[in-house]
Amino acid sequence: MESLVAYAGSVTRYRGSEILETFDIPLHREASNQTVLSRDWSAQVNIAGSVDHPDGQLMDVQFRSHGISDESAVAISFLWNEWSAHNYVLVPGAIYAGNRFEVRQLSYAPCWSRLSDIGPDVPQLITDVPRLSLQEGVPSALHLLTGDAATPAVGIIDAASATGWLFVTQQGTALGDGSIHVAENDDRSSARISFQAPGVRPSVKYEMTTTKVPSTDRGHDFKPGDTVELSCRIYRFPCPSVQTLFERFAAVRQAGLSPVELARSLPFSAAWQIQERKYNAMNWNAERGYYAVGTIDMKHQDWQVGWVGGGMSSLAMLLEGSEVSVSRALQTLGFLFSSQAESGFFRGVCYKGQWYGDEFNDAPDRLYPEQWHILRKSADALYFIMKHLFVLQEVRPAFAIPDAWLDGTRRLANAFVRLWHKYGQFGQWVHTATGDIIIGGSAGGGIAPAGLALCGKYFNESSYTAIAGRSARYYYEQFTAKGITTGGPGEILQGPDSESAFALLESYIVLYETSGDGQWLAMAEEAALQAMTWCVSYDFRFPEGSTFAQLGIRTTGSVIANVQNKHSAPGICTLSGDSLLKLYRATSNQRYLGLLREIAGNLPQYLSRADRPVRGWEGWDMPPGYMSERVNMSDWEGQANVGEVIPYSCWCEVSLMLSYAELPGIYVNKTTGSLTAIDQVECLLEEGQLRITNTSALPAEVKLLAETEEEAAQPLGPCGYVQWKRIKVNPGETVKVII
Secondary structure (H helix, E strand, C coil): CCCEEEEEEEEEEEECCEEEEEEEEEECCCCCCEEEEECCEEEEEEEEECCCCCCCEEEEEEEEECCCEEEEEEEEEEEECCCCCCCEEEECCCECHHHCCEECCCCCCCCHHHCCCCECCCCCEECCCCCCCCCCCCCEEEEEEHHHCCCCEEEEEECCCCEEEEEECCCEECCEECEEEEEECCCCCCEEEEEEECCCCCCEEEECCEEEEECCCCCEEECCCCEEEEEEEEEEEECCCHHHHHHHHHHHCCCCCCCCCCCCCCCHHHHHHHHHHHHHHHHEECCCCEECCCCCCCHHHCEEEECCCECCHHHHHHHHCCHHHHHHHHHHHHHHHHCECCCCCECCEEECCEEECCCCCCCCCCCCCCCEEEHHHHHHHHHHHHHHHHHHHHHCCCCCCCHHHHHHHHHHHHHHHHHHHHHCCCCCEEECCCCCEEECCCCCCCCHHHHHHHHHHHHCCHHHHHHHHHHHHHHHHHCHHHCCCECCCCCCCCCEEHHHHHHHHHHHHHHHHHHCCHHHHHHHHHHHHHHHCCECCCCCCCCCCCHHHHHCCCCCCCEECECCCCCEECCECCECCHHHHHHHHHHCCHHHHHHHHHHHHCHHHHCCECCECCECCCCCECCCCCCCCCECCCCCCCHHHCCCCCCCCCCHHHHHHHHHHHCCCEEEECCCCEEEECCCCEEEEECCEEEEECCCCCCEEEEEEEECHHHHCCCCCCCHHHHCEEEEECCCCEEEEEC
């Protein structure tokens, strides 16, 4: 039996944000050019296509008011019987499996040490974010504005019939941004999915870690003859697994949109010069010898290993920097090893020479003061240490890697091996001194298998390789295969997030490249599709007069952080995305290279420059080289901050630096003759000759990777990029290269 039983138009009248009444206008599911009347409203419906066709069914509904209807909103609704709480519900970038997890009421930053939940087997806990309820018999509904989602869409897996549904709409209408609603009845036997204009979240809305903020949304005052048009694409398909839903979503997320154009900005090489100057002038801690993660005199802007860039920016400096930068990168690596605790893991935070734990709670009576460590940080460190070692081996073979670094790397890898043997998992938080799990679960350590696999290759140590494989399979079975990746950021408890999704993609790719085993490639494809759901698929229209509207920022390719911190961000935290390039090379699937182009190619637009400063929401221009993590399409920090940025130097600077260091500016598939330009140049390939034109006002040094599909089938490895050709192109110049 099909669970979706009816389409309906609906009209809701509000007083403020409180619902006064809602009435439906029944719509025929197949008949086009129908006009339906209900009370003082009519709905003109046009339907094209079939829900079962790959192109789906396009439904346009024009609502017309025939009377006065103050503070009102109209919606297209989809009504379900035979609904189940077991149905998987997706709103890309906002809702995964309905966010139907146990909730703890905590203010930001949510601290585990404020909770009684502790140990390796804690349930998955989230903060008070938009979600469907875990308990029966209580109200269960989620209300979002379209800007809360990476794509304004809802995906459903009907568990009973193994049928998938996707409903994809637009950001808004002439009345402003729309809203997305999923509401269940008390016993979860029926549900309603709606797309509304204008967007109104009834009664309350979400702000930082709470869904209980009074809603400021308002309906529209309709006069006789006023109209508004809503549209939705609808798809139905057999869906035996959550991966089928992600696959279908990937195929339709940009349906009906124009081909993606990158924001006009500056070449990667020009951005690099600005960033290198800024890092050496503002991020270098000369007293203690490391590149700090920020520039502000505060605890979490000084040193943090991994996550937000500590020991990661140094890899880019090692690859692309001046001799001064290379020297400082090596000093940073030395400092990193000096921070190693007796357990083998690293201490997480250093501020003015004093070490701190990663826990955000400073109460003196908290459990294990200063000993809480975010496992993800040491996982990042292991992976990036191995990248440093392979790069040194390749580009600076005369450099004698200190024994202390090699011993420290083994100690770190051994700490992960011990964790696995003791617990069968890596957990989310560990005790810095003992190395034992404090908080288990989550996919936060998802990049650890990548680090262990590279460690096994470098040291020719089978025990590291074995645990890399076992832990990656655990992560696949517990997270990727279930369509939920959690807890990558250290301040979201275990909410679904993008960072762990991309970390797992990185691990599966490294395991594939080091082993040649196709099982990891299949898992990598699944992880990539899941990660794609966090990537914004269109260019959001920012409020007129906002900073991002004035700068012409294109949001396509920005990455939503997690379901709690509801901003998108420039790039992947904190990676270049070269795993997508490697996945493309192994599969020839253009989808992955296209996504990489959207993510990396749009990064330079966010860089504050002397000739184009980015003004922060405190009213001052960020210095050249600053990038803020905020791409606020959501009003989770208040409506006034949509399209505005917090004026902090941030981890996304590292993502841009790594993108220049690890990605080709131009990729040419010599077998098919196709080319992809990620950098800010225009390219044309004709009869084996590549024409590269620099339309920017700054010189470009562009990296070129041109290869056949046979060559692409060979692993790129941890530092294959050092062999790529570099092409200098002056402003306005066209350079010809024989391929």
